[in-house]
Amino acid sequence: MNRGGSLTAEAVALFRAAAGDDPYAPAFLGPTFRRLFDLWRRAPVVGRAFDRAALGLVSSVLARHAWFDAEVVRALEAGAAQLVLLGAGFDARPWRLAHHVGGRPVFLVDHPSTAAARAARAPGAPPIDVRRLDVDFGRDDLATALREGGVDADAPAVVVWEGVSMYLPVAAVRATLTAVRASVGAGSTVLFDAWCSAERGLRARLEGVGRGVVGAMGEPLRWVPTPGEVQQTLDAAGLALQATRRACDVPAYPRAHPAMHLITATT
Numbered sequence: 001m002n003r004g005g006s007l008t009a010e011a012v013a014l015f016r017a018a019a020g021d022d023p024y025a026p027a028f029l030g031p032t033f034r035r036l037f038d039l040w041r042r043a044p045v046v047g048r049a050f051d052r053a054a055l056g057l058v059s060s061v062l063a064r065h066a067w068f069d070a071e072v073v074r075a076l077e078a079g080a081a082q083l084v085l086l087g088a089g090f091d092a093r094p095w096r097l098a099h100h101v102g103g104r105p106v107f108l109v110d111h112p113s114t115a116a117a118r119a120a121r122a123p124g125a126p127p128i129d130v131r132r133l134d135v136d137f138g139r140d141d142l143a144t145a146l147r148e149g150g151v152d153a154d155a156p157a158v159v160v161w162e163g164v165s166m167y168l169p170v171a172a173v174r175a176t177l178t179a180v181r182a183s184v185g186a187g188s189t190v191l192f193d194a195w196c197s198a199e200r201g202l203r204a205r206l207e208g209v210g211r212g213v214v215g216a217m218g219e220p221l222r223w224v225p226t227p228g229e230v231q232q233t234l235d236a237a238g239l240a241l242q243a244t245r246r247a248c249d250v251p252a253y254p255r256a257h258p259a260m261h262l263i264t265a266t267t
């Protein structure tokens with residue numbers, strides 16, 4: 001992780017800002033990403049070309065965010081009493097969905113370096129009951145951090161773990177899902193994405209190049225399971241798989257990469 005916070009978190013905020021999907025995203029961008037945002041806005045063709053060259057990476061990020069938005073709203077309406085964003089990065093969802101979140105507590109859990117960067121740039125309005133929890137998923141005891149941070153283990157929650165699992169070793173993925181299971185009430189919804197690559201040939205080699213680029217940003221891809229391994233990981237954590245959808249099947253995002261799987265599980 002970079003000392004100034006996650007570069008991939010800033011990159012996905014850039015994608016949302018450039019797409020016009022998130023009015024709060026531009027304020028989260030540091031000087032370098034702000035310059036890229038200005039260029040992208042002036043010349044949208046640059047963004048489209050980048051998405052193509054990156055095998056639909058931008059579309060994948062936008063698709064998962066739109067899909068999880070809908071799932072979060074659905075879970076809140078079904079009675080979730082708290083919202084937990086694991087690896088929150090510069091996700092402005094609590095503010096964008098303030099009308100749905102209402103007075104529920106929102107727990108923004110992230111690596112300390114990214115959490116610090118976000119705290120310096122987060123929007124102040126609309127007012128949300130936001131609580132910051134600094135946790136390194138690879139080292140810290142997440143269940144303890146959630147409990148001490150005020151997450152209610154007896155209340156249903158909606159937990160979003162977006163754009164994070166692929167950066168962690170399998171042991172940390174298992175530990176995180178197990179800790180989530182132990183930390184929230186019955187009837188909770190757990191949403192996360194996994195980069196499931198079963199592809200071979202040229203496309204797999206191109207993916208390898210893409211992984212090299214992400215790795216050069218200080219966050220190499222580590223967990224690349226098959227769909228069967230996702231199921232096994234959920235089983236081991238005591239979570240029930242409800243649905244898996246590929247990002248490219250989310251309406252309006254056919255360019256998204258088929259390897260990105262969007263997972264809905266419940267406690």
Ligand SMILES: C[S@@+](CC[C@H](N)C(=O)[O-])C[C@H]1O[C@@H](n2cnc3c(N)ncnc32)[C@H](O)[C@@H]1O
Pocket residue numbers: 005006008009010012013086087088089090091110111114115135136137138161162163164167
């Ligand atoms: C691609 S960003 C996604 C951010 C946000 N969920 C979103 O979709 O906008 C990856 C996030 O995972 C967090 N992360 C990566 N490794 C982590 C770790 N070991 N512990 C805690 N957070 C981690 C980063 O700080 C960053 O916020």
